[in-house]
Amino acid sequence: MGEVEGQVRSEELDAEREARRQLALAQVRQYPDPVLRLKANDVEEIDDSVTGLVERMKGLMTEARGVGLAAPQLGILRRVLVYQAGEEEPFMALVNPRVVETGGEQIADDEGCLSLGAATVIVEVERPSTIVVEATSPDGEELRIEAEGLEARVIQHELDHLDGVLIIDRTSPEQRREALAKLRPQPVLGPT
Numbered sequence: 001m002g003e004v005e006g007q008v009r010s011e012e013l014d015a016e017r018e019a020r021r022q023l024a025l026a027q028v029r030q031y032p033d034p035v036l037r038l039k040a041n042d043v044e045e046i047d048d049s050v051t052g053l054v055e056r057m058k059g060l061m062t063e064a065r066g067v068g069l070a071a072p073q074l075g076i077l078r079r080v081l082v083y084q085a086g087e088e089e090p091f092m093a094l095v096n097p098r099v100v101e102t103g104g105e106q107i108a109d110d111e112g113c114l115s116l117g118a119a120t121v122i123v124e125v126e127r128p129s130t131i132v133v134e135a136t137s138p139d140g141e142e143l144r145i146e147a148e149g150l151e152a153r154v155i156q157h158e159l160d161h162l163d164g165v166l167i168i169d170r171t172s173p174e175q176r177r178e179a180l181a182k183l184r185p186q187p188v189l190g191p192t
Ligand SMILES: [Zn+2]
Pocket: 007, 112, 113, 114, 115, 157, 161
């Protein structure tokens, strides 16, 4: 397993997996898509559309080699997120997640985002090291998750997506500037 940085797992991929990764990434909305800035709505009722969405998100996250994905990244403004904080960790899907408490220390660490050019942009983000979240599972069960380490970081990253917040909003002005420069479309220089 490669190094995990926020939402992105960086590792050498063979050509076929890389092609699948690119296909999955093509379905993930990219900055500056305005939908990434909107607040998602609560899910009123868990029906087939929600379970179908979770399955699609799980597939895309896995193919894109991400460790987390939120519905707005697919252009769907519903409060649904998925994550898997490591290959040995369980796949998790949270509907209408809400923060009960955050704690521990503020820890700064590198994060990437599938909506910010996947591994193109890595910035340092400071977050509380522990979080308690309540949510509903896609089966309609009530969940309470006490997370720390990478899991706590991934959950907070995905929760931000549900509120239209991106890692470039949470990093230093210098890193934000560098990230935006990388994301700007490069001019194509033709013959003069
Ligand atoms: Zn992200």
